[in-house]
């Protein structure tokens with residue numbers, strides 16, 4: 212990673228991974244969500260696997276609790292874990308039901324290899340590294356979806372409102388609440404990345420790039436599921 216003097220540490224990480232980041236944020240799956248032409252079966256496949264993703268995402272925040280060294284870190288991990296288990300999961304299950312996927316089906320789903328690869332990669336990054344490694348592996352998920360929602364909002368071809376069957380999904384990630392959570396994560400990463408030496412930053416950049424590539428595979432899995 213070649214840090215630039217006029218940008219924040221996390222922005223420098225993004226610059227280093229710009230080709231992958233753009234391929235992720237502007238993926239065909241995202242474009243077709245934006246203009247409402249995504250085949251419903253592709254979205255359902257994505258929703259089913261995203262349930263399994265969220266289970267492991269919750270486990271990753273459990274790992275963040277375990278890896279914490281201060282009470283502030285411990286509280287941050289616990290709050291994120293509770294937000295997923297108590298809130299996001301219920302929202303997701305309700306959302307799946309509206310798309311015709313009953314909760315009983317979610318509980319017995321076979322896990323796609325793309326889901327397995329991504330979630331276990333994140334958990335492994337956290338297990339073998341420290342809290343910063345884990346947050347960097349999680350960043351494409353939190354910061355990425357916030358950037359994707361903003362990108363969607365900025366495109367001329369985007370259809371908003373009831374004419375787009377994916378309006379709720381776009382609105383959720385474009386919401387002030389989700390955008391604020393992503394900004395808090397950017398701030399946390401900026402504070403922790405500052406002052407890391409070049410070798411450490413190279414390792415973190417590699418983790419970040421791998422996690423983005425696995426998010427791209429997750430979108431592709433959704434498209435291929437149709």
Ligand SMILES: Cc1ncc(CN)c(N)n1
Pocket residue numbers: 261264351352353356426429
């Ligand atoms: C695969 C994936 N990546 C990110 C997000 C947003 N938390 C999600 N729900 N699913």
